[in-house]
Amino acid sequence: MLTNSRRTFIGALVGSATLAGCGVFDSEPEPPPAPDAFQPLLDEALALAASYDRVIVAQPALAARLTPLAEDHRAHAADLARLIGAAAGSAAPSVSAPSGGADTTATLRKAEQAAQKTAVAACKAAPADRAMLAGSIAACRATHAEALR
Amino acid sequence: MTEQLAAALAAEEAALYAYGVIGVHLTAADEVSRARAADLEHRARRDDLVDRIDRLRASAAPAPAAYQLPFEVTDRDTALKLAVHVEDGVAQAWRALLPVTEGDERVDALSHLTDSAVRATRWRRIADVTPLTMAYPGRPG
Structure with missing residues (x-):
């Protein structure tokens, strides 16, 4: 059984991993495909x-x-x-x-x-x-x- | 671009020659006046092309080659067929200028391509030729 502090720690890890993931995408945003001029x-x-x-x-x-x-x-x-x-x-x-x-x-x-x-x-x-x-x-x-x- | 301008000049010269022949075989007033208007338009374009080629000093404007009609013109039907034929030819020549020009020069070439395509459509209607239009005016073949 996890203690509260460990839960917090794991939650923080998950959270930071998620944020890190977001950070990767944020730094290279998927450009919306520009509509072709034609x-x-x-x-x-x-x-x-x-x-x-x-x-x-x-x-x-x-x-x-x-x-x-x-x-x-x-x-x-x-x-x-x-x-x-x-x-x-x-x-x-x-x-x-x-x-x-x-x-x-x-x-x-x-x-x-x-x-x-x-x-x-x-x-x-x-x-x-x-x-x-x-x-x-x-x-x-x-x-x-x-x-x- | 000089090569394409020379080709456009040749096409306009051919059109002028053709309209001289076409006019002889048309009698209806509206058909005669359309042919005359087309002749004037092609003459103006021919003169512009001679000037442009001259300004480029690329080469002396080529002497108009003896133009051979693509088929014998003996009556109204063959005259109208020739009118369609030369307008299609002129449209092809101006279309070839689109990729070698930019901006207003390109718009100018497109305007001439469009004029010839529209004129060809009118002649087809007068001649009762269908379809009146094609998907890609000026595309050879």
């Missing part, structure tokens, strides 16, 4: 694809016209996810696409134009080896806005 491009690609899907469900007559545009976004999402190392579709889109059941070709067009701006900024800031990917995505979003006219 994460917004991926989020937007997924959100846009989903928006197109909603419009197609609501207005099946537009399917032939809109499906290829949605496929472009899915191609972007797959390539961006491969580049970033995220699983396509796993990231919750942080960018709100026009939602709330009011998606129309007009709101899609606005979303494309906003997403184009994101891609232009990403292209401008990107290292050389990523510039063509972001640039083509920006240009593609502009052609979508044109195709929706």
Whole structure:
């Protein structure tokens, strides 16, 4: 049976060991993984694809016209996810696409134009080896806005 | 970068030559005016490129090579097909400038890539060619 003083001593040992453990981690804090600079491009690609899907469900007559545009976004999402190392579709889109059941070709067009701006900024800031990917995505979003006219 | 600028110049020269041929085969007023606007835009870019290459003193601006059309243009359909073809080619040339430029120069190249991609989309719509868009404008192949 342990005496009170021994209990205290053991408790202190455990406590100091815990503190020491904490100290080790404190001195080398696990940095939260910084989001990739292209994460917004991926989020937007997924959100846009989903928006197109909603419009197609609501207005099946537009399917032939809109499906290829949605496929472009899915191609972007797959390539961006491969580049970033995220699983396509796993990231919750942080960018709100026009939602709330009011998606129309007009709101899609606005979303494309906003997403184009994101891609232009990403292209401008990107290292050389990523510039063509972001640039083509920006240009593609502009052609979508044109195709929706 | 000079190599990419020279390629962009060659693409713009090719576009100018092509639009000369295209204009002959279009009759609808809106199509003619679109072709004319495109011609002016490519001419302005060509002139800018000649200046830039000149400023770099890299080499004398290459004399425009005799441009060979990729296929025979005999009517409206083939004229519109050529318009799409040259805009795709110009888009490829400007895209190649993205990794060798920075800041405003890169934004400028992207703007030209985008203009050509959008123009190609318009020509496809006029020609009833689908799909109107591609996932990666300017990517060769």
